[in-house]
């Protein structure tokens with residue numbers, strides 16, 4: 269059954285549903301945040317859910333609202349309680365120390381580590397302990413129309429996810445068909461992947477998702493392998509660091525950052541309500557536009573008239589800026605649960 273909507277719009281719907289209702293079938297849901305299009309060099313996930321607990325997330329907030337990249341993480345995770353020469357306390361990063369110095373200055377500018385000079389040495393001290401705030405990382409692939417060829421393509425990607433176990437669970441989200449057996453169950457997807465069907469015809473709400481197949485938990489908790497040795501400890505540490513990097517990106521970006529690449533400054537750009545979601549709408553094309561078409565090469569693009577910005581427009585700065593601000597406000601509200 270075709271959903272008649274682009275994968276991009278479906279992705280936004282799944283993200284909003286996950287924000288409202290993750291995890292499905294869980295009476296006491298954990299605090300969580302949702303992001304889209306995150307991944308590694310090898311693999312990019314459509315939707316990412318980071319489960320956490322409010323206290324740990326509160327401790328993370330002390331490091332600001334922006335994401336910490338791997339270089340900054342290296343510093344805040346190892347910065348000591350008392351002043352110390354940075355080379356004495358930070359593990360060797362595997363690249364020259366001058367890059368670490370540069371990152372220390374960035375961290376200092378952002379107020380997430382303290383620095384001082386002692387002779388010609390730079391000493392550092394932490395502002396707080398960087399918390400272990402990521403409980404579980406969930407990857408969701410969105411395929412509104414999961415036919416046999418889409419399933420074949422997806423199967424390889426999911427096998428990769430299962431093998432690397434970077435996420436704790438992987439899921440496929442697809443539009444509900446209402447058939448006795450959902451077609452997604454008949455496709456040859458890895459059995460470790462969960463299958464979620466969605467009904468967004470009446471708009472996005474918390475009841476729009478149902479579980480057709482439960483996933484297998486892919487990973488043990490970070491670093492708790494029973495018979496660990498040095499090699500497996502190194503693998504665990506690397507995996508832990510990559511998960512944190514992903515979680516940091518999710519924290520900083522959320523899923524509403526499409527306003528940066530699309531054209532909210534176009535006079536035709538609107539946000540339309542779809543149940544409990546707001547989705548981009550193009551008044552010129554008369555439909556929800558994808559992020560691919562809503563860019564600088566769109567032939568229907570027209571800048572918002574200057575008068576919209578100056579004469580009594582209800583949102584200060586004109587609709588384009590207002591839309592960006594609205595998306596940023598919502599991201600701040602929901603990504604800081």
Ligand code: SF4
Nearest residue numbers: 534537550562566568
């Ligand atoms: S006309 Fe083009 S640029 Fe403007 S909102 Fe529509 S798709 Fe985006």
